[in-house]
Amino acid sequence: MGRAAAVGLTRERVVDAAIALIDEEGLPGFSVRALARRLNVFPAALYWHAGGRKTDLFAEISGALIAGLMAHDDRAGDWRDTIRTLFKRFRSRIHQHPNAAPLLGPSIRSNGAPNAPWVEIVLAALVQAGFKEEGLIDAFNAVVGALEGFVTIELAADEASEDSEWVKTFDADLEALDADVFPLTKQYLPRMYNQSFVMRWKSGNSAPLDKGYDFLIETLISGLEMQAQRSSRP
Template identity: 30%
Template sequence: MTKSGEPLTRQRVLEAALRLLDQEGLEGFSMRKLGTLLGVEAMSLYNHVENKRAVFDGVIELLIIQAPLPLQPDATPREELWTFAHAFRDVLRAHPRVLPLVATSPLRTSASLAMLDHLLETLHQAQITGVQSIYALQCLVGFIVGHTLLVTGTQAVAGLEPGPNGPAVWQHFPAEQYPTLHTLLPVITQWTPDREFDFGLQALFQSLFEQ
């Protein structure tokens, strides 16, 4: 039983693990702390998850299934993947301290692999098949995770002090040393991470779907 009096389940363990990661990051996570959060001994957790690696795999699963592909029957593969990319990015932005885990962990749970299979099938529908479909999906996920990590910055990495984010950082360096950067300062106000994300996604999709 959890401290709320509810039965301990894999789902409750994973949801609590995600909360703990949001609070402590990877560097502060432990099975002991997870047990304390749930109000149980750490050993009780192993009735529901094999080990800490299985907990992390399950946390990634929780994030992935929050960003399902749209179910509209008339959506094109490009439209489906565009929607998924934005939905997954929104999930990741809500959990910046889990980003390093997502960036470095292969998918291993049944639910995660089901989403992977669905995404690959969507690419196959666009005639992107074989190893090319794997390359395409890796590039897509890499862009989503990488861009989100760049934008969230110090929220995702322990021990770093917050500072200027985005191109606005350029104005802190002398114009005589970096003249081209400084010619762009007047248009920095037009920059937003959302527009930058869409620009990069459009460039990637142009390569994938408009050959």
């Protein structure tokens, strides 16, 4: 094991192996040493291909997860359908690698050129919607924020055992809420339980929030339509 074994090692191979390791062991079980053992190289060889720090490697992983989401031919005639396709593909991709979802939050950073194809498609869709100049950038940030934010939170919950003390305490605390102080929470809790953010202990991997995600997409599109109309007024 060593530099000789690193012949043929590429950034893509390092990132693919890292994603596979995270899929199997989760982020708590991931380490650069474990990845190096999997690839039969020294850890330094990994940094040569994926930056000099663990955070650089995480950035490469997060970038790889969302690169290539859409190609030019995937653009729809209606910008709304383009946005819908992007959102559905993104969520489907991340649900294939739920253990890596937290990297799309605090560990993500600019990945530049690899993401240019879908960035270009989003910008074109927003131009078609009527955005331009600074308004275009604001709309783009709203789309990307919604895109990554929902799924990251959806898959962020640690899966707990239903008969664990943690879940029993979780349920008991909710049951003990005073209906006079929290009338709406108590009223809607049966519908919110494990089907809404905050009021859940299951991960979106086992209790996906499908309706909520569809609602987000349509709400975002409606909001973009209104903002585009406002920006076009003299």
